[in-house]
Amino acid sequence: MAVFKLDNVEDLYEIGNVLGSGHFGQVREVRERATGAQWAGKFLKLKRGAGSRLGLERKSVEKEVEILQSLQHQNIMALKDVFESRAEVVLIIELIKGGELFDFIAEKENLTETEAIEFMKQILEGVRYMHQKNVGHFDLKPENIMLSDKHAPKPDIKIIDFGMAHRFIQGEEYKSLGGTPQYIAPEIINYEPLGTAADMWSIGVITYILLDALAGCQFEDMQQERAQLTLEGKETYTLLSGLSPFQGETDEETLRNIVAMNYEFEPHHFSQTSNMAKDFIQKLLVKDQSERMTAEECLIHPWIMPLNRTQIAK
Numbered sequence: 055m056a057v058f059k060l061d062n063v064e065d066l067y068e069i070g071n072v073l074g075s076g077h078f079g080q081v082r083e084v085r086e087r088a089t090g091a092q093w094a095g096k097f098l099k100l101k102r103g104a105g106s107r108l109g110l111e112r113k114s115v116e117k118e119v120e121i122l123q124s125l126q127h128q129n130i131m132a133l134k135d136v137f138e139s140r141a142e143v144v145l146i147i148e149l150i151k152g153g154e155l156f157d158f159i160a161e162k163e164n165l166t167e168t169e170a171i172e173f174m175k176q177i178l179e180g181v182r183y184m185h186q187k188n189v190g191h192f193d194l195k196p197e198n199i200m201l202s203d204k205h206a207p208k209p210d211i212k213i214i215d216f217g218m219a220h221r222f223i224q225g226e227e228y229k230s231l232g233g234t235p236q237y238i239a240p241e242i243i244n245y246e247p248l249g250t251a252a253d254m255w256s257i258g259v260i261t262y263i264l265l266d267a268l269a270g271c272q273f274e275d276m277q278q279e280r281a282q283l284t285l286e287g288k289e290t291y292t293l294l295s296g297l298s299p300f301q302g303e304t305d306e307e308t309l310r311n312i313v314a315m316n317y318e319f320e321p322h323h324f325s326q327t328s329n330m331a332k333d334f335i336q337k338l339l340v341k342d343q344s345e346r347m348t349a350e351e352c353l354i355h356p357w358i359m360p361l362n363r364t365q366i367a368k
């Protein structure tokens with residue numbers, strides 16, 4: 055059983071504002087008393103007893119910590135320390151100040167495909183590193199791709215939230231039904247044995263949404279679509295963080311679309327997108343996981359590593 059520090063985390067860190075919360079627990083700003091340095095604290099409630107429905111199993115927290123302790127890469131959030139007190143575990147993590155990538159893109163009027171490629175390269179570098187360490191993330195989605203400092207000339211990508219991650223052991227079969235419907239691979243829906251290729255499907259979905267956003271998403275069209283959906287009393291989707299290529303009106307419809315490979319490059323959203331970019335996505339949204347590009351193959355795909363810049367023109 056992993057042993058975490060039993061010191062009272064508040065003796066070493068001043069607990070600050072809530073940055074966010076979700077299935078993973080709560081993330082708060084924390085300040086290291088000895089140095090004044092700012093960190094993020096992920097506060098996780100543990101189950102108080104076997105019958106308890108609330109809180110996380112200690113084993114799952116130990117698994118996430120063990121995986122995070124094995125990953126040191128500039129595009130993966132860094133774990134500094136772990137504390138445990140009563141029924142809570144606190145992960146001390148590097149503070150990522152730049153917010154979510156897709157919010158950054160929403161704020162920028164004229165992000166180019168070349169700039170998008172630079173972000174994709176960093177995401178792929180982080181994913182290639184974790185896959186080389188036999189770790190699958192299994193919850194890659196726009197909300198889990200953050201920026202170190204959005205005001206930097208070239209912001210660093212930081213992949214967060216390894217709560218669904220798994221380290222593969224040679225010869226071991228792994229299945230999971232977790233993840234976020236819009237981004238999960240067909241083999242997860244079909245409850246088939248998984249590999250790191252499931253992350254590559256999610257990368258294909260993220261790339262599709264990123265390029266859809268780049269096209270300005272014909273913002274006014276989206277607004278009209280959003281207004282129409284609202285008039286019809288239908289749920290509208292957040293512009294940049296939910297329009298997966300397989301998005302249905304319900305999770306069930308989304309999952310059906312994934313298994314049926316039911317997606318397209320809608321002309322009025324992708325008319326400005328290079329054919330090389332579409333080829334990149336098509337080589338990731340492949341139902342047979344053994345045929346899907348790996349992160350290594352993505353990084354030498356002509357869209358990411360063109361022979362010359364004109365190559366990504368139409």
Ligand SMILES: COc1cc(-c2ccc3ncc(-c4cccc([C@@H](O)NCCN(C)C)c4)n3n2)ccc1O
Pocket residue numbers: 073074075076078081094096131145147148149150151153197198214215216217
């Ligand atoms: C270690 O696992 C996590 C870390 C973090 C994390 C790490 C460093 C860090 N610095 C700033 C933030 C931050 C700032 C604003 C919102 C959030 C978070 O609530 N939303 C991020 C995406 N969400 C869907 C996980 C997180 N974080 N979040 C978030 C979720 C995790 O499961």
